[in-house]
Amino acid sequence: MAHDKRLNAARATIDRAKLYSLPEAISIIRTNATAKFDETVEFSMNLGIDPRHADQMVRGMVSLPNGTGKTLRVGVFARPAKAAEALEAGADVVGAEDLAEKVQAGEIEFDRCIATPDMMALVGRLGKILGPRGLMPNPKLGTVTMNVKDAVLAAKSGQVEFRAEKAGIIHAGVGKASFDEAKLVENIRALVDAVQKAKPTGAKGTYLQKAALSSTMGPGIRVDVSSLAT
Missing domain, CATH: 3.30.190.20 (Ribosomal protein L1/L10, rRNA-binding domain)
Known part of the structure; x- marks a missing residue:
């Protein structure tokens, strides 16, 4: 061995x-x-x-x-304007109801989850899936924010x-x-x-x-x- x-x-x-x-x-x-x-x-x-x-x-x-030294996959729950900002910053997966449906189907293609505050009612319904995986967005950690660009860049930079x-x-x-x-x-x-x-x-x-x-x-x-x- x-x-x-x-x-x-x-x-x-x-x-x-x-x-x-x-x-x-x-x-x-x-x-x-x-x-x-x-x-x-x-x-x-x-x-x-x-x-x-x-x-x-x-x-x-x-x-x-x-x-x-690791490439982190970042998922963002956001509406169109902020979704575009997230994609430009390098987010791997971006969406709203469509992304929630993927998560519910077991398609979790991200290692860090970020959400704008207006999306938390939707994201909250995914708590039983995201929570145990340590993926639930949290305002204290800066992952519930309107400044999705900086949040994505921070996640990607280490x-x-x-x-x-x-x-x-x-x-x-x-x-x-x-x-x-x-x-x-x-x-x-x-x-x-x-x-x-x-x-x-x-x-x-x-x-x-x-x-x-x-x-x-x-x-x-x-x-x-x-x-x-x-």
């Missing part, structure tokens, strides 16, 4: 008891990313929160300075959403293994900064508790949180 051999070889280069600095962790991840495709570099953080409480939820958007899961963990793709070390450091620090700024009022004690880095096919590496500061 080639994958198992590669994974075991990668694990052998990591001291499981050590907290690595961010640059060290990135260097090891890039060296061990030897799959036949460009592996995604993933970063995770354990936060000192309990997301079950409304005043401890952490969620937001951040534009990574060097993009994600904007990622972060959201704390039940255990208070946030994880996000922060680039590709082919990115140079400096670009990955910059992207990760931008994400950490955004999460720090999103610290909820109800959070007590140490907010950013643990961090780890991994690639699609590689093992995780524990990162010293003190090395994450910009």
